[in-house]
Amino acid sequence: MAKLFDNPAELSAGWSCSQDARTEWAVDGRDWMLNRMFAEREEQKRFIHHCREEYLRAVRRWKEQLVVLVHLSAGAPARATELLSIQHKNAAEAQAQRGIFIENQMMAFVITYHKGYSASGRFKVIHRFVPDEVAELVAYYLWLVQPFVEYLQFVSGQYMDEPTSFLWEPEAEEGWGAGEDEEILLFE
Numbered sequence: 001m002a003k004l005f006d007n008p009a010e011l012s013a014g015w016s017c018s019q020d021a022r023t024e025w026a027v028d029g030r031d032w033m034l035n036r037m038f039a040e041r042e043e044q045k046r047f048i049h050h051c052r053e054e055y056l057r058a059v060r061r062w063k064e065q066l067v068v069l070v071h072l073s074a075g076a077p078a079r080a081t082e083l084l085s086i087q088h089k090n091a092a093e094a095q096a097q098r099g100i101f102i103e104n105q106m107m108a109f110v111i112t113y114h115k116g117y118s119a120s121g122r123f124k125v126i127h128r129f130v131p132d133e134v135a136e137l138v139a140y141y142l143w144l145v146q147p148f149v150e151y152l153q154f155v156s157g158q159y160m161d162e163p164t165s166f167l168w169e170p171e172a173e174e175g176w177g178a179g180e181d182e183e184i185l186l187f188e
Contacts, residue, residue: 001132004139006102016089017102018142025143033148052152059149066137067168074109074128082111082126084168088142091165100138100167103127107135 005022007015018029038044047055067084071077086099086109099110106129113124130138150163 001102001105001107001135001139004102004105004107008101008103011090011097013090013092016098016142017100017107018139018146020102027144029143030147032144034151048155052156056149056152056156059145063141063168066134066141069134069137070109070128070130073134074130078109078111078126078128082113083109084166086111086167087165088146088167089165092162098165100142103129106130106132107138 003023004017005020006017007020018025037047071083088098088100090098101108101110109128109130111126111128113126153163
């Protein structure tokens, strides 16, 4: 963590703490995993045709464990809606800002607290710092894995324009089972 830098004032779309030029990464993380996959022709064929969805499921399961680590190690537990809405990079739309920063050699998950907003008209900004061990996992993920995941999602057609900027991407909610015109019986 002592060698990671960030510019919290950077507002450009797509900016992430993993992009600060002062951080000297061992390899270029944007295409490192992709290059490793393409290094061997047979591995490339096997992965593209058979393993892509399996890999994305494994990443999703790993991120589920990561959210538990962040939730339990970053001070008082955050509300699920606050924690799950953290973005790892600045989004292109509506100046949405990322919520993961490196501050004084520590990683912070920054959320806005909404309870009481209607009364005060102000958001409360909460910095949740994670231990170095958790921060290291997040940093490696953002540096090496996230660019590869975005490539796979693009290739599979999950994102036509821009990949999601959420660290824990929301999934579509399942319906209640009743159509708009159907009556739902609460009591029988």
